[in-house]
Amino acid sequence: xxxxxxxSLTLTVGLWDCYNSMSLLTKHKGYKSVHHLDxxxxxxxxxxxxxxxxxTSLGEAMLFCSGVINRLGSVIDGTTVSDYDPAETKRQxxxxxxxxxxxxxxxxxxxxxxPGYPDFVGEVKAGLRVCEGAIVVVCAVSGVEVGTEQVWGxxxxxxxxCFIFVNKMDRENASFFNVLKDIQAKLSVRCLPIQLxxxxxxxxxxxxxxxxxxxxxxxxxxxxxxxxxxxxxxxVVSYREKLVEAVxxxxxxxxxxxxxxxxxxxxxxxxxxxxxxxQRKVVxxxxxxxxxxxxxxxxxxxxxxxxxxPVEYGSIKVINASTGVEETVEPMAGAPLSxxxxxxxxxxxxxxxxxxxxxxxxxxxxxxxxxxEKGAAERVGQLFVVRGKTQExxxxxxxxxxxxxxxxxxxxxxxxxxxxxxxxxxxxxxFPQPVLSMAVHPKSRADLDKMxxxxxxxxxxxxxxxxxREVDIGEILLCGMGEAHLEVAAEKLSTKFxxxxxxxxxxxxxxxxxxxxxxxxxxxKKQTGGHGQYGHVFLELEPxxxxxxxxxxxxxVGGAVPRNYIPAVEKGVxxxxxxxxxxGYPVVDIRVTLYDGSSHPVDSSDMSFKIAGAQALKKxxxxxxxxxxxxxxxxxxxxxxSFTGDIIGDLNTKRARVLGMRPVDGLNIIQAQAPLAEILRxxxxxxxxxxxxxxxxxxxxxxxxxxxxxxxxxxxxRTQSQSQ
Numbered sequence: 001x002x003x004x005x006x007x008s009l010t011l012t013v014g015l016w017d018c019y020n021s022m023s024l025l026t027k028h029k030g031y032k033s034v035h036h037l038d039x040x041x042x043x044x045x046x047x048x049x050x051x052x053x054x055x056t057s058l059g060e061a062m063l064f065c066s067g068v069i070n071r072l073g074s075v076i077d078g079t080t081v082s083d084y085d086p087a088e089t090k091r092q093x094x095x096x097x098x099x100x101x102x103x104x105x106x107x108x109x110x111x112x113x114x115p116g117y118p119d120f121v122g123e124v125k126a127g128l129r130v131c132e133g134a135i136v137v138v139c140a141v142s143g144v145e146v147g148t149e150q151v152w153g154x155x156x157x158x159x160x161x162c163f164i165f166v167n168k169m170d171r172e173n174a175s176f177f178n179v180l181k182d183i184q185a186k187l188s189v190r191c192l193p194i195q196l197x198x199x200x201x202x203x204x205x206x207x208x209x210x211x212x213x214x215x216x217x218x219x220x221x222x223x224x225x226x227x228x229x230x231x232x233x234x235x236v237v238s239y240r241e242k243l244v245e246a247v248x249x250x251x252x253x254x255x256x257x258x259x260x261x262x263x264x265x266x267x268x269x270x271x272x273x274x275x276x277x278x279q280r281k282v283v284x285x286x287x288x289x290x291x292x293x294x295x296x297x298x299x300x301x302x303x304x305x306x307x308x309x310p311v312e313y314g315s316i317k318v319i320n321a322s323t324g325v326e327e328t329v330e331p332m333a334g335a336p337l338s339x340x341x342x343x344x345x346x347x348x349x350x351x352x353x354x355x356x357x358x359x360x361x362x363x364x365x366x367x368x369x370x371x372x373e374k375g376a377a378e379r380v381g382q383l384f385v386v387r388g389k390t391q392e393x394x395x396x397x398x399x400x401x402x403x404x405x406x407x408x409x410x411x412x413x414x415x416x417x418x419x420x421x422x423x424x425x426x427x428x429x430x431f432p433q434p435v436l437s438m439a440v441h442p443k444s445r446a447d448l449d450k451m452x453x454x455x456x457x458x459x460x461x462x463x464x465x466x467x468x469r470e471v472d473i474g475e476i477l478l479c480g481m482g483e484a485h486l487e488v489a490a491e492k493l494s495t496k497f498x499x500x501x502x503x504x505x506x507x508x509x510x511x512x513x514x515x516x517x518x519x520x521x522x523x524x525k526k527q528t529g530g531h532g533q534y535g536h537v538f539l540e541l542e543p544x545x546x547x548x549x550x551x552x553x554x555x556x557v558g559g560a561v562p563r564n565y566i567p568a569v570e571k572g573v574x575x576x577x578x579x580x581x582x583x584g585y586p587v588v589d590i591r592v593t594l595y596d597g598s599s600h601p602v603d604s605s606d607m608s609f610k611i612a613g614a615q616a617l618k619k620x621x622x623x624x625x626x627x628x629x630x631x632x633x634x635x636x637x638x639x640x641x642s643f644t645g646d647i648i649g650d651l652n653t654k655r656a657r658v659l660g661m662r663p664v665d666g667l668n669i670i671q672a673q674a675p676l677a678e679i680l681r682x683x684x685x686x687x688x689x690x691x692x693x694x695x696x697x698x699x700x701x702x703x704x705x706x707x708x709x710x711x712x713x714x715x716x717x718r719t720q721s722q723s724q
Contacts, residue, residue: 037333037396037398038398039309039310039311039331039332039333039398039399039400039401040309040311040312041106041107041108041309042107042108042110042309042310042400042401043107043108043109043110043132043133043303043304043307043309044110044112044130044131044132044133044310044357044400044402045109045110045111045112045131045132045133045134045135045303045307046111046112046114046124046127046128046131046133046134046135046160047059047111047112047113047114047134047135047137048114048116048124048127048128048134048135048136048137048151048154048155049116049136049137049138049139049147049148049151050116050138050139050142050145050146050147050148050151051093051115051116051117051118051147052093052116052139053116053137053138053139053142053145053147053148053167053168054137054139054167054168054290054291055094055113055114055116055137056075056080056082056083056094056113057075057080057167057290057291058135058137058165058167058290058296058299059080059081059082059098059100059111059113060072060073060080060081060082060290061290061291061293061296062100062102062104062109062111062296062299062300063081063100063102063387064220064293065104065220065221065293065296065297065300066102066103066104066109066300068081068102068387069081072291072293075092076092078090078092080388081098081100081387081388082094082098082100082113082388083095083098084098084388084389086495087488087491087492087495093115093116093117094113094114094115094116094117094120094123095115095117095120095123095488096115096120096123096343096345097112097113097114097115097123097124097126097127097343098112098113098388099111099112099355099385099386099387099402100112100113100387100388101385101386101387101402102387104300104301104303104304105301105304106304107304107309108401109300109303109304110131110401110402112127112130112131112402114127116147116151117147117484118147118150118481118482118687118692119480119481119482119483119484119485119488120481120485121150121432121464121481122431122432122462122463122464122481123343124151124154125154125429125430125431125432126342126343126413126429126431127342128154128155128158128160129158129340129342129357129429130340130342130357130402131160132160132161132307132308132309132310132312132313133160133161133162133163133303133307133308134155134158134160134161134162134163135162135163135164135165135299135303136148136151136152136155136162136163136164136165137164137165137167137290138164138165138166138167138179138183139166139167139168139171139179140166140167140168140169140171140174140175140176140179140200140287141168141171141172141173141174141175143178143179143182143183144179144182144183144186144187146691146692146693147692148186148187149186149187149693150692152187152188159280160280161277161278161280161306161307161308162277162280162283163277163283163284163285163286163299163302163303163306163307164183164187164191164283164284164285164286165285165286165287165288165299166179166180166197166285166286166287166288167288167289167290168289168290168291169197169200169201169204169287169288169289169294170201170202170204170289170291170292170294171201172201172202173201174200174201174204175200176196176197176200176287180193180285183285187283188283190246190280190281190282190283191283191285192239192242192243192246192282192283192284192285193210193239193243193284193285193287194209194210194211194243194273194284194285194286194302195207195208195209195210195285195286195287195288195295195298196208196210196232196235196236196239196287197287198215198217198226198229198232204289204292204294205217205218205294206218206223206226206294206295207286207287207288207294207295207298208228208229208232208236209298210236210239210240210243211240211243211266211269211270211273212266213228213236213240214228215227215228215229216295216298218294219292219293219294220293220296220297221297223295223297223298243273243282243284244258244264244269245258246276246281246282247269247272247273247275247276247281247282248264248269248272249276249281250272250275250276250279250281251268251271251272251275254268254272270305270306273305273306274305274306274308277306277307277308278308278312278313284302284306286298286299286302309400310331310359310399310400311331311332311399311400313331314331315328315329315330315331316328316329316330316331316338316359316360316426317427318338318359318360318416318424318425318426319424319425319427320422320423320424320425321372321373321375321418321423321424321425322423327424329359329360329361329424330360331359331360331399331400332360332361332399333361333362333398333399334361334362335360335361335399336360336361336418336419336422336424337358337360337361337362337363337369337417337418337419337422337424338358338359338360338361338416338417338418338424338426339356339357339358339359339361339363339369339416339417339418340356340357340359340414340415340416340417340426340428340429341354341355341356341408341411341412341413341414341415341416341417342355342356342357342413342414342429343355343413343461344412344413344460344461345461346457346460346461346496347406348496350406350407351406351407352406352407352408352460353386353404353405353406354404354405354406354408354411355386355402355403355404356402356403356404356405356417357401357402358397358398358399358400358401358402358403359399359400359426360399360424361398361399361419362396362397362398362399363380363383363396363397363403363417364380364383364395364396365380365381365382365383365393365394365395365396366380366381366382367380368380369417369418369419370417370418370419370420370423371410371411371415371416371417372415372416372417372418372423372424372425373414373415373416373425373428374410374411374415375423376409376410377420378408378409378410378411378417379409380405380408380417381405381406381407382405382406383395383396383397383403383404383405384403384404384405385397385402385403385404386403386404391404412460413429413460413463414428414429414463429463431463431464432464432481433697434464434465434466434479434480434481435479435480435481435482435682435683435696435697435698436479436480436481436482436483436485436486436681436683436684437468437477437478437479437506437680438477438478438479438486438503438504438505438506439475439476439477439478439503439504439505439506439507440455440475440476440477440478440490440501440502440503441475441501441502441503441504442499442500442501443500443501443502444500447499447500447501450497450498450499451476451499451501454493454497454499455467455476455478455493457497458489458492458493458497462480462489464480464481464485465478465479465480465485465489466478466479466480467479470506470507470509472509472586473506473507473508473509475506475507477506478490478503481683482683482684482687483684486503487503490502490503505680505681506680508630508631508676508677508680509585509631509676510583510585510628510629510630510631510706510714511580511585511586511587511588511589511628511629511630511703512580512581512582512583512585512586512587512588512621512626512627512628512629513543513587513588513589513590513626513627513629514541514543514590514620514621514624514625514626514627515543515624515625515626515627516543516624516625517540517541517542517543517624518540518541518620518623518624519538519539519540519541519620520538520539520541520616520617520619520620520623521536521537521538521539521616521619522536522537522539522612522613522615522616522619523535523536523598523612524536524608524609524611524612524615525603526608527603531602531603531605532600532602532603533603533605533607533608533611534599534600534603534604534608535565535568535569535597535599535604535605535607535608535609535610535611535612535613536561536597536598536599536612537561537569537594537596537597537609537612537613537616538594538595538596538597538616539573539592539593539594539595539613539616539617539620540592540593540595541590541591541592541593541617541620541621541624542590542591542593543589543590543624544589544590544591545589546589546629546702546703546704547589547702547703548588548589549588549589550574550577550587550588550589550590550591550592551590551591551592552570552573552574552591552592552593552594553591553592553593553594554566554569554593554594554595555593555594555595556594556595556596556597560596560597560598560599561594561596561597561598561599561609562599562604565599565604565606565609566594566609567606568606568607568609568610568613569594569597569609569610569612569613570594570613571610571613572609572610572611572612572613572614572615572617573592573613573614573616573617575610575614576613576614576615576617576618577590577592577617580621580626581618581621581622581626582626582627582628582711582715583628583714583715583718583719584718584722585628585718587621588629588703589629589703590624592617592620594613597609597612627705627706627711628705628706628711628714628715629703629704629705629706630675630676630677630703630704630705630706631675631676631700631701631702631703632673632674632675632676632701632702632703632704633673633674633675633676633679633698633699633700633701634671634672634673634698634699634700634701635656635670635671635672635673635674635679635682635696635697635698636669636670636671636696636697636698637669637670637672637686637694637695637696638667638668638669638670638694638695638696639667639668639670639686639690639693639694639695640666640667640668640690640693640694641663641666641667641668643689643690643693643694644661644668644670646689646690647670647686647689647690647694648670650685650689651670651672651674654674654675654678654679654682655674655675655678655707656672656673656674656675656678656679657672657673657674658670658671658672659671659672659673673701675706679698682696682698683696
């Protein structure tokens with residue numbers, strides 16, 4: 001501490017790392033600097049679970065054990081480091097991913113807490129993309145839930161080494177062995193206990209480590225070694241044997257020795273567990289209580305011991321932006337720079353903040369980098385490490401580490417930062433497409449003026465949000481992953497950007513057309529003082545096949561309509577077809593032909609023929625047995641086989657047609673077509689029917705005629721709304 005006066009001890013969390021001095025945080029036992037220049041001493045781990053299983057509480061307990069915080073925050077009270085957003089404290093759920101860096105043993109742990117609610121899956125995908133390991137949290141009472149199965153699927157897709165942490169062992173009705181059966185039945189038989197609980201519910205005290213064959217009781221870092229309870233001895237022997245048999249498969253020599261009755265040392269077992277985890281041959285199951293902080297420190301030990309560092313995880317495949325050729329770079333500080341921006345936030349005070357993961361090379365504060373996606377240089381200011389809402393300045397970040405920087409100009413989520421002389425592109429994050437759309441209606445004129453600049457910033461923060469401008473129906477649509485997702489987005493518009501909006505179901509873009517060919521005549525004749533008005537046209541209207549659009553032609557002979565007035569007729573027809581005669585919807589799939597008319601040498605004008613063309617079209621539409629058309633969508637629905645009957649039954653109530661079905665790995669993929677009007681809320685309906693297990697994709701197929709009885713209701717509603 002030489003050279004550090006008393007004032008330097010009161011530096012805020014945001015300054016300690018930059019000045020390389022002690023802060024008040026050093027008062028907490030076990031605290032060390034979280035700034036590492038050694039990629040082998042970094043562990044990037046994403047926390048995943050069904051909503052409410054305790055990820056955020058687990059992250060909080062880790063911070064407490066490492067000495068970063070001196071008291072455990074509460075999700076209910078809104079006092080956790082991770083859930084600091086007003087929407088999170090209000091709902092008592094995670095909405096955004098949070099990075100929780102801390103020091104444990106001699107390693108830096110970048111723990112990423114992600115939302116468990118399925119609407120915020122984009123945050124989960126981003127967290128998975130930048131980590132080498134995952135911890136799936138399972139509630140000891142509820143067992144494997146829908147969200148657990150979903151995140152397990154994401155882990156398998158990402159091919160990540162994984163732990164399972166059975167949480168809430170202190171809760172009433174907690175049962176580790178019931179949950180263990182559930183895990184092995186629903187997730188994988190590769191999931192094997194590496195710990196067993198000592199007690200359960202109110203009697204839960206600690207755990208038995210199956211590798212060391214030792215018992216530990218207590219809370220926090222104050223665990224005491226105890227004898228294994230006699231009631232557990234038989235289970236310890238049995239489950240340890242299963243663990244040993246599974247993990248030594250990675251070493252042929254040890255397999256032979258084991259089969260011959262030889263002993264396997266603890267060191268050899270540790271090595272095999274680490275390799276089996278890295279190869280995803282085994283998923284160790286840990287047990288504890290995040291809220292009571294029981295055995296969390298042992299889980300952190302295991303993260304350091306068993307999960308791979310960025311270096312151990314292996315080399316990275318990149319695309320050279322200048323050649324388009326795939327290359328390989330090593331996750332080392334001395335390699336060429338490649339860093340992926342995985343999250344963007346707009347802070348009202350700081351501006352745009354870009355979260356990034358360095359995959360190779362080193363990035364420094366106050367430097368210049370190259371955005372290889374946009375092909376543009378970026379000025380990097382002060383780098384910092386983020387923990388919840390706090391920002392800690394750092395001089396540089398090396399391969400494997402996670403940090404953030406403010407005020408990048410062109411960079412967005414999914415972009416790669418590299419060196420201009422070696423422009424590398426990392427594979428971008430795969431975000432799901434939105435499944436629910438709502439119309440955004442500003443509450444005031446001022447809100448309308450702001451919306452055009454604010455909505456893109458909202459989508460910049462969350463790539464699973466999309467904005468569509470529907471000119472035909474005069475609405476702006478906000479598209480997301482579900483009702484809660486869009487509600488939170490609307491709240492964010494208000495709290496962060498000061499824009500008040502209402503969300504409503506969007507209007508359906510109906511169309512009108514005719515079913516029989518007709519001819520129509522209109523003579524516009526008006527005599528006033530001076531020049532009068534005269535325009536006279538004959539139109540022929542023919543229905544066209546669906547999807548043909550609109551055509552205007554002419555076959556006037558003998559100059560009945562002078563050539564210079566024909567464009568005016570076309571303009572009048574085009575303006576009139578924007579509002580059909582049934583319910584005021586645009587007219588499509590017809591050909592309009594101007595074939596005759598007459599003019600006046602003095603009174604004819606462009607305006608007169610424009611009016612005549614418009615009125616003739618309306619007469620023709622009314623005579624052509626007009627019908628209403630509705631958009632029909634293609635649906636691809638993926639559901640577990642057990643829900644297939646319910647889905648088919650529901651589709652039948654929605655005027656849908658099932659086109660086909662094929663089974664894939666215990667799931668059914670159903671192809672169907674349904675009118676858009678019937679499936680505006682299908683994302684909500686599907687989640688309800690399948691308990692969240694079903695997914696779907698939707699795209700426009702074609703327009704077809706609305707059944708007469710339904711068309712009458714639509715026309716009546718439209719007429720009523722227009723008259724109000």
